[in-house]
Structures are given as C-alpha cells and as structure tokens.
Amino acid sequence: MLDTLALLRNTILEHRKKPYWMAPFILLVLWTLDTVISFFFTGFSGWTWAFTAAMLLRVLVVAVNILFIKRLFILNTKASYRHLKTYSGYFIVFVYVFYNLPRMSLVSDGLISGGRELSLWISSLVSALIPFLLYLCLWYRRTREFWGVYKTKKAQKEEKRQYKKKRTLGEKIWENTDAIISSIITVIIIQHFVFQLYVIPTESMVPTFLVGDRTFVTKFASGPGIPLTDWKLPRITQPKKGDIVVFQSPEYTYASLAKRVFQQFVFYITLTTVDIDRDESGNIRKRFIVKRLTGVPGEKYMMVDDILYVKHAQDADFEPDQQDTAYGHYNLFTEDPDILNRIQNLPVNRPTREILNRWDEVKNTATAGDFLERLKDNHRKLTDISSSLSFSQREAFFSSVKESIQSNLSPMTILTARREQLDAVGVSPFQLANSYEYDDIFFYEYLNGNSADIDALLRDAITAAKDNVNPDLFETSSRKLNLMFKNLQLERFIIYAELVQQNVSLRDFASSAALSENIRQSKELERIYLRYFDFRNFPAFPAGEDEYIPKGHYFLIGDNRYNSLDFRYDHSGSFPRYLDNGDTSSIVYNSSLAPYLLPQENILGIARATFWPFSRAKWHSR
Numbered sequence: 001m002l003d004t005l006a007l008l009r010n011t012i013l014e015h016r017k018k019p020y021w022m023a024p025f026i027l028l029v030l031w032t033l034d035t036v037i038s039f040f041f042t043g044f045s046g047w048t049w050a051f052t053a054a055m056l057l058r059v060l061v062v063a064v065n066i067l068f069i070k071r072l073f074i075l076n077t078k079a080s081y082r083h084l085k086t087y088s089g090y091f092i093v094f095v096y097v098f099y100n101l102p103r104m105s106l107v108s109d110g111l112i113s114g115g116r117e118l119s120l121w122i123s124s125l126v127s128a129l130i131p132f133l134l135y136l137c138l139w140y141r142r143t144r145e146f147w148g149v150y151k152t153k154k155a156q157k158e159e160k161r162q163y164k165k166k167r168t169l170g171e172k173i174w175e176n177t178d179a180i181i182s183s184i185i186t187v188i189i190i191q192h193f194v195f196q197l198y199v200i201p202t203e204s205m206v207p208t209f210l211v212g213d214r215t216f217v218t219k220f221a222s223g224p225g226i227p228l229t230d231w232k233l234p235r236i237t238q239p240k241k242g243d244i245v246v247f248q249s250p251e252y253t254y255a256s257l258a259k260r261v262f263q264q265f266v267f268y269i270t271l272t273t274v275d276i277d278r279d280e281s282g283n284i285r286k287r288f289i290v291k292r293l294t295g296v297p298g299e300k301y302m303m304v305d306d307i308l309y310v311k312h313a314q315d316a317d318f319e320p321d322q323q324d325t326a327y328g329h330y331n332l333f334t335e336d337p338d339i340l341n342r343i344q345n346l347p348v349n350r351p352t353r354e355i356l357n358r359w360d361e362v363k364n365t366a367t368a369g370d371f372l373e374r375l376k377d378n379h380r381k382l383t384d385i386s387s388s389l390s391f392s393q394r395e396a397f398f399s400s401v402k403e404s405i406q407s408n409l410s411p412m413t414i415l416t417a418r419r420e421q422l423d424a425v426g427v428s429p430f431q432l433a434n435s436y437e438y439d440d441i442f443f444y445e446y447l448n449g450n451s452a453d454i455d456a457l458l459r460d461a462i463t464a465a466k467d468n469v470n471p472d473l474f475e476t477s478s479r480k481l482n483l484m485f486k487n488l489q490l491e492r493f494i495i496y497a498e499l500v501q502q503n504v505s506l507r508d509f510a511s512s513a514a515l516s517e518n519i520r521q522s523k524e525l526e527r528i529y530l531r532y533f534d535f536r537n538f539p540a541f542p543a544g545e546d547e548y549i550p551k552g553h554y555f556l557i558g559d560n561r562y563n564s565l566d567f568r569y570d571h572s573g574s575f576p577r578y579l580d581n582g583d584t585s586s587i588v589y590n591s592s593l594a595p596y597l598l599p600q601e602n603i604l605g606i607a608r609a610t611f612w613p614f615s616r617a618k619w620h621s622r
Contacts, residue, residue, distance in 0.1 A: 011074055020142055020143045020147070021147075028065055028068060043112060050105040051105070054102050057094060057099070081144075084134075085139065090181065090185075095128045096128035097228065100120075100121065121229060196219055196604075197216060203344060204558035215610050215611070219604060221606075222239070224605075232601055240293070246606070247603045249287060293554050295549050296554060297550060298312060300549065302540040303537050305536055308557075311540075366480070367480075368483065371483035375457070382497060386497050389500055414441055415442070430456075432587070433526040433587050459585075461482075461583055465582075475581075482579035498514075533591075534592060537593075538568050554598050555598070
C-alpha cells in the first residue's frame, strides 16, 4: 500500500506541469472524494431499498475509481483511457438516478420538503456533474492527443475495419451493448427535454385525434421538468388559446417510487408505446392527457346548448366564442366515412340530434316568463277540474286504484313507502324528472286533499323568478328547462283529472292518446335532453361576477364535446343538482358539472403534429 502511494506521488510530481494528464486525474480523485463524502449526505432515515441501492452504487464508484487511478495514472495502461471515458459517460446518468433515490423516497413518504429537499438534490447534481466534466475532459481532442489515443477519421476507419475482423465474442457483445445503452440514454434525454411522441388513448379529441394516433409534442419551450423532481425549468413561451396541450393529470399520484422510476424508463425507451403504470384492474392509469386549451387568463366561460360563450373583464356580457367553433364537435355522425368507421363510440346519432334540436326549439322560442304563465294556467286549470269532480267520480277512481294494486297493500301504505324512499334522498315526488313512472299514486293522494307538492311547483317557481330577475344565459336556459318539466307534470295531472271526470278507471288510463303523448314527451325530455345537458351546458366559470381565470391557469375541453371527461366535470362522480337553484322544488338530476382549472406547471408540452398513421398526418395550428 505504501509502495503504491509512493509510486503515485512520484507520478504526480513527474506530470504536475502537464495539464492534460493532471486534469482527468484531479477530476477522478474529486469524484472519488465526493462519493465518499456523499455517504453522509443521503438523508438516511432507514434501510429501504432506495437507500441500499444508493449506497451500493457509491461503493461501486469508489472501487472502480481507485482501479482506474491505479491502471491509468500509475501503471500508464493507455487501453484504460477509452474504458474510463465510457465508464464516466454512463455513470453520469447512474449517479444522478441512484443518488436521488433516497431523496425521492423521503419526499414520497412526506418526511422532507423545501430547503432540505433542495439541498439533497443539489448534492446529487454535483455528484453527477463531476463525471460529466471528466467525460468532457477525456473527450477533448488535446487530451486524447496527449495520451496518444487520438486518431484521424481515416485512421479510425481503418482501425475499425481491422478491429471487426479480429474482435472476440466478448468484444462484439460489449460493442452492441454499448451502442444500445448509448441510444437509450440519448432517447430518454431527447424525449424528456426536447420533444416526445404520444399515443392517443381515448376519443376525447375526435376527430382531431383518433384512438391510436401518434402525435409529436414539443416540450422545451414549455419548461420541461427536472428529472426525478417535481420542479420545472423556466418556461420560454406561454401556451396560447387553441393550443392542443399534453399535461399531467392533477389527480395522478405515483403508485410507488420504484414504479415511478421504472415506468418512466420503459415509457421513454419504447417511444411511449409501453406503459406499465396500471391500476388494480389492469387499466393504464391516466397520467398524461391531451386536451384543447380553451380558456386563458383574463377570461370566463359558459356553455349553453352547445354554444361556448366567453367574457373578458372589459366586456358588457358574454358573447359566442368564435374561435371555438372550429374546435368543438357535436355531430360526429356527419364526419367522412373513413373517420366515422374508426370512431368506437358515437355519442349522438342523427335521430338523437333531431330530438335535441326539437326541444331546443321549444325552449328557445319562448321566454321563461312565457313558461311561467303557462304553469300558472295549468295549475289553475287543474284546480278547477279537480274541484269540479263529484264525490262519486272520486270514489270510482279510488276504487279503481285499489283494484289495480297487485297486493294486499293499501294505496296509503304504498304512498308512505314511496315518500320514505324520496325523503331518504331529500326530494319531493315532482323533483324527479322521471316522476311519470309513479305519479299516478300521487294523483290518488292529490284527489284525497293533499295538494302541497303540486302547489309547490307553482309557488317555488314564482319565488325563483322574483328573487333572480336578471339571470344569465345559462340560468335562463336551465330555468326554462325546469319549467318545461313542471308544465308536463301539471298537464299530466290535468289529463288524469279529465279521465276521472270521464269515469275512466286507472287500468284504462293507458288507452288515453293525450296521456301517452305526454309520457312520450316526458321520456324524451328526461332520457335524452336532460341526459345530454351536462355535455352541452355549464354555468359561468369562474363563478364570481368579477372573477376571471387567474394568471398561470387554464381551462381545457376536449374537441369531442359529448365524450370528453375534461375540465368541465368533477371526476370523482355525480351529485344532485337543481336545474333552477332558486327554486326549492326544482327538478333534481345527477350532475358532474364542476368546472376547474389547470395550473400552468402541469402542462408538459404542445401537440404540434400527427405523424401516424400516415393517412392522417397533419400539422396542428390554432
């Protein structure tokens, strides 16, 4: 050991004035010392696999560095020069990844953050920077000339030709392995910082993207993330309205540290074709999402009957967003056959669109006041007809109700059970859009003298109109729809009363053409029009009168408006929603409308072009 140190000392003294010998030697020694010192800067908190892997790599680095110091700088084995250059190049990546594992483990466990997290990352960065400088030094032409390993291109070509003839099997394996690893590292760096290829997994952007399309996404200008951290480099340009952006879902969480590192590695080297990050059911977890950037800072939005409206602070009112007309797609059934045949789920066909248009016309050719006056007239007519029914007519109807019940239960027992079911979810009978399915029994109750629910239909609608005298476009449209349902409910009761007046038994109600038409309309309104309500409407967002999208946040929607789980919705599920918030007896339906914004730091890049399949290759402009 002493002889080795003495030999090293003499060698250093001999070459101390030769910078191209001293520079790589000093860097290799610094790397070794830094590795030893870094043992004490891992943030150690227990022997997890992450700490074990980081420690083992440090031990390996120290051992290999000492070997290179001996072979290259003491024994002057020039063949080790090329090996040291290859080794330092690869270990730039290995050092950065493995030295960062303990920090990532602590962060994922919530044990460190802030300054402590930053200091550990800087320590790992410095440790990776030294082999990077060593690699550059060994790559430098003057250094190679000093060590006698530099060759002209002609000499390199001849040497390579001779080498191929006599290389051993082990040398062939290493040469191919070296080429593969170098390619992998290059691919990872380019995809992380410059551009990346993405495969479209869903139909939320049809027809702009179809499932399986591959898109080219630029990342550098969007401020790519610093590898193995949640930090990002400074953004060069701001995303613009109309851009198609790829972003990390705000709801995404890493399943485990090991999966985070390994999944990203596999995802990059396979050019995004293989994603092992899956949930318990085997489905790919939605980490990367593609959507259209619709709303930018300083704007607010609402949607009414498929029309997207925008308002700026200086605007007096909402106006249709003209730019959005080129993006939003509602009638995919009109697309060319080659696209139509590749759409897996066609949310709206031509007959459905005709129904939606028909009810749009009914709703939009009258004012909310017109519908309210009609409701008053219907309530008055129902009251008049009901009060004119004789005792015998009522008794005949009551008897027919009892006869129609397929059990020994009394009508009042059935009524009580149904009310208990409705009370459990906090609604009255006529707040459900499908009240036509069971309101014959509630008409029995109404004729028995309990008119409270029916009276509330009118009273609460009048109150809502008085309390909100200047509703916006969305509120007005929703109020009209609510009144349309209420009018159908009252008109159905009017038909019931007229049938009782004509001494028609409950069993024969089904033969009434007027009742059949009312129920048909009610079903259309409930099963189609209300079903698509959330896809083609949402309230003013941000909601406050003087609130607009703040700086550094964006609102995104999929081009396929009827099949896009985007920033209009609460992704955790549905919740009860009133059509008219001011009407305490309003129609209630299960809604997912809860618009929210995407922070700018979640944006990973901008989709610039579709390049596969070639038949759909195109450049994407705003």
